[in-house]
Amino acid sequence: MIRKLEKKFGRLAIPGLMRYIIVLYAVGYIIGMMSPDFYTTYLMFDVDKVLSGQVWRVVTFLIQPMDDSIVFLLISLWLYFMIGNSLEQRWGSFRFTLYYASGIVFNILAVVIMYFVFLAVTGSGYSFPISLDYINLSLFLAFAVEYAEVRLLVMFVIPIKIKYIAIFYAVIEGYEIVSALLRGTPFDIGSAVASITALMNFIIFFFATRNYRRISPQEIHRRRAYRQGVQQGVQSGPASVHEGRRVITRHRCAVCGRTELDGEDLEFRFCSKCDGNFEYCMDHLYTHTHVVREQADNGTGQE
Secondary structure (H helix, E strand, O other): OOHHHHEEEEEEEOHHHHHHHHHHHHHHHHHHHOOHHHHHHOOOOOOOHHHOOOOOHHHHHOOOOOOEEEEEEEHHHHHHHHHHHHHHHHHOOOHHHHHHHHHHHHHHHHHHHHHHHHHHHHHOOOOOOOOOHHHHHHHHHHHHHOOOOEEEEEEOEEEEEEHHHHHHHHHHHHHHHHHHHHOOOOHHHHHHHHHHHOOOOHHHHHHHOOHHHHHHHHHHHHHHHHHHHHHHHHHHOOOEEEEOOEEOOEEEOOOOOOOOOOOOOOOOOOOOOOOOOOEOOOOOOOHHHHHHHHHHHHHOOOO
């Protein structure tokens, strides 16, 4: 599917996309310092204002002011720049562009869902201020899936594999969604649906990259038939009674029937002149009658 899209729309890919996103984050921080109200007045995604013609808000909501200190801002920018570049190197420019763009679309759709929930319940729509949290979370989760063994220094000291951090965030988000659904109010249900929608690009990516062949009916049947075949082969294979137990042996003389359990000094060899896999102990290796194909079919040929 993605390959077909890339062949048709590959020219729309933006190489080094994360560089431009980081610039938007930095610009948002500067705007927030200079004029905190500028973002909400002119840039924030608002359904009513978009419908009235301010369509630039569909993109400019990414220029979101951040309240972090300059130190944490730089750390965050470096972290997401590293995550975005790593994903682009793993996937290619088109797939990464598609992933980030779909994240934007799904986050906008989440705001639209909550807008119409408010419209249905109160009679007037309300656009929740969309943030970058879900977009950044979807990037982080995708990175954790692709680079599960990478370690991050939590609190700059404790090394923890990124997959465990991702599981922690996923559990928290899942708990909040389930709690909202259990409360059952229209706002809570709408909020839960909006949260799921906002992460839909990661959900699609995650389930699209799973190997479902191993749980397909054909694969299950194949494994069951294989196990049955192995079990039947073991049960019908050469066996001896040793110390009161039926033991599967590795060697058995085709003439006298002795196995390796009958003596540690016994040696066994296959005869290259017999038609078939006939094994003999050293006492009968050179004295047996060679088995030809007709004799092998009739089960004869042994002394």
